[in-house]
Each structure stands twice: as C-alpha cells, then as structure tokens.
Amino acid sequence: MNFTFSKRAKTISMALIVIGLAMAVIGAIGDHTEQHQHTWAAFFASGIFFFFISLGTLFFFALNYITETAWTVLVKRVYEGIMGYLPIGAAVVLICLLAGTFVINHLWGWMDHRVHIASDLDHYDPHLKGLNIYLNLPFFWVRAIVMLTVFILFARWFRAQSLKMDHETGESLLRLHWLSYRRGVIFMVLFAFFSSLLAWDWIMSIDVHWHSALFGWYVFSGMWISAMITAVVITLYLKGKGYLPQVNASHIQDMGKWVFAVSFLWSYLYFAQFLLYWYANIPEEVVYFQQRINDYPALMWGMYFTNFALPMVLLMSRDSKRSSKYLIGVCTLIFLGHWLDVQQMILPGTLGDHFHHIGILEIGFLLGFLGLFIRTVFATLAKAPLTVVHHPFLEESVHHHI
DSSP: OBOOOOHHHHHHHHHHHHHHHHHHHHHHHTOOSGGGHHHHHHHHHHHHHHHHHHHHHHHHHHHHHHTTOSGGGGGHHHHHHHHTTHHHHHHHHHHHHHHHHTTSSOSSGGGSGGGGOTTOTTTOOGGGGGGTTTSOHHHHHHHHHHHHHHHHHHHHHHHHHHHHHTTOOHHHHHHHHHHHHHHHHHHHHHHHHHHHHHHHHHTGGGGTTOOOTTHHHHHHHHHHHHHHHHHHHHHHHHHHTTOOTTOOHHHHHHHHHHHHHHHHHHHHHHHHHHHHHHHHTOHHHHHHHHHHHHHOHHHHHHHHIIIIIHHHHHSOSTGGGTOHHHHHHHHHHHHHHHHHHHHHHHHHHHHGGGOOSOOHHHHHHHHHHHHHHHHHHHHHHTTSBSSOSOOTTHHHHHTOOO
16 A cells, blocks of 8 residues: 655645744844854754654664564655655755864864864863864764765665665565575674764763763664654554554554653663762763753753653553554653753853753754655655555564564
8 A cells, every 4th residue: 555645744834834934033143152053053953853864764674684673664665754754854964063073063163174283272171182083074074974874875775775676576576585684794793883973073072171982872772762753753644544453462562662662771881881980970070961961951851750760650551552542652751851961062152151951943954854854754654555565574573463
C-alpha cells in the first residue's frame, strides 16, 4: 500500500513552517544580543535536534541489519522516511558552522582568530593554546565534511538497496541483504567514532573550557531515544490512517520497549557524567553544571524529570506500550524533554547571562523545523510502498507476536 501525502497534512506542515518562521522573525527583531547571538543559538539548537533524530534513525536502521532483526521489517520504510531528512539537517548544521567560521555568529568562541593571538590582550585565551592541535579550523572542517558525507552516503545507499530489494527474489535477494549487512557493519564502526567527534566538535566545544569523556555517549543516547520516539509516533499515525495493517500490537510494544530502554540509557549516562564531576568538585569541571543549576534550574531539572521519571513511571507496564493514544501522548512529552535537553546543552554556553528562559525564538524555530521535518519525511514516505515487497525476514515480521 502506498502512502498519500494528504492535502490536510501538507497544510498543517506548511502552517507550522509559516507560524514558526513568523515567531522566529519576531523574536529575532527583539534580539539585542551581539551579532544576533540568541537567534543563531536558537536556530542551531532546534536545527541540530532534528538532524539528530534523522541520524539516530540511520544508526538504528543499520543496527537492525547487523543484528538481523526481523520484527522491524514491517516498519522499515518509516525509518527510511525519517532518514530522508538527513541532507536537510546536514545543510542546517553546515550553515551554522559556516557562520561561526566567518564570525557571523559567535557560537564557538574558539573560531575567532583573535583568541589565539597572544599579543591581543583583550581577546587572547591561553587555555586554547594546548587545544590548537585539535581545535583549528582546517582540521575541524575536514572532520565535519567527512562525517556529514559518510552519513548522507550511507543513508542514500541503504535507501537505494531497500528499494532494489523490492524487485528481487531468491538468491539475488539474499545477496542484497548480506551486502546491506556488511555495509551496516562498516557504518557502525564509523558511527562509533564519528558520533563522539560530532558531539565534541559541534556542542562540547561551545563550552570550550569544559571537557567530558562521557559527553559523546550522552549526546548519542539522546539522538537515539529521539529517533525511537519519532518512529513510534509516525508509525502510530500511519496505522491510525489505515496504513501498515500488518503492524500489530506486538510491533508497537517492541517499539515502546526501545523507548523505555534507551530512556534509561540516557538517564544513566547523564547522571553518571553529572555525579562524577559534582562529587569530585573540581572547579573547572563542575562549572558546566553549576551554571545550569544556578541560573536555569527549571530548565535543568524539568528536562531531567521529563526524560527520566516520565518513561520510568508511564512506560513500565506492558499495556502502556500497547495503547496507541497513550503511547503517542507519553512520547510527545519525552520528545519535548529531549528538545529541552539540546536547548540546555547549547543556549547557556552561547548566551550566558543573556539567556533567561525558553521564549518565542526557541518555540518558533521548534515549530518551523517540525513543519519542515514532517513535510520532508511524509514526502519521502510517499515515494515507495509503505511495506517492503520482498525481504528475507518479511514473513517472520508479519507473524511477530509476543
């Protein structure tokens, strides 16, 4: 069955874009920070959040290949649809990085050449002297281009192979499957390395005086759970519209289990990172958390409560993970919680005392990117049958019951 991107869905997605853009423009007009720093920070935070959703989906897609998971075959096209946003998300990230490189924004203070000049007493940062071997623009851009290219190429290749498998049977189908398995292994090796690099380069280097060995894993777990939440909501939306008839309560429960499990992984990594630094109480290490706890306690603890306590309490039972309406409601709350998590990663470090609370800029960019995301994902879903035609594990997925 093919998905039809309805006129109503197109109207809603366009309305979100227009409303979000209007709110962002109003917020930008009222932004009196130097170089419109607040506008850039809010744009980058929401932009990279949706990029992370697509990238986390690519990771889970490859994971299913290398673990030879059968039950996800029926929802495979949902993952492919979300992956369709990856090039747009990458373009948003590149825009922000380019603006930082040419000092159009000041999100990454180390990109300003003046902080590296010892004779410039007003701007020189001696702490960066030992980091120059890694945090220098040529090497930074090599890493960024390589990572984004690898992500986009693998997403396009997996999508092309999936569509090609629809027209193959027998031995040729198995060959394509094993080729995808091998490519999945290669991608996992690269992703294990790149997922930490991008977290260090694009987010942790905002707070350039602070370092965390766990930060890459923490960011990775956030993108993974955000991807799982998005896949669940889209799958349930499609089922509600009469699509994916073979997807049953067992598939939905398994997707809910992933939301539940990865929420605990994120909670563990975040708290482990926090506890180690807070207990050691070394000034240059604890300053990251002090700033957020002292200046933005509602954002900090609200985000943590939403992303840890809500999944633990609301998704514990079996029935909670099999109820469509209930699961959509819980996943929406956790989705917003992880959006807040990205905000608290980026805004305090880029704005300092100029950031007070989530406002019209942040909400505007959230709505705008959400509309663009929906429009892109649904357009991708409409380009191929929603259920794969041929796959070695298709029958097993159809008869999946737990």
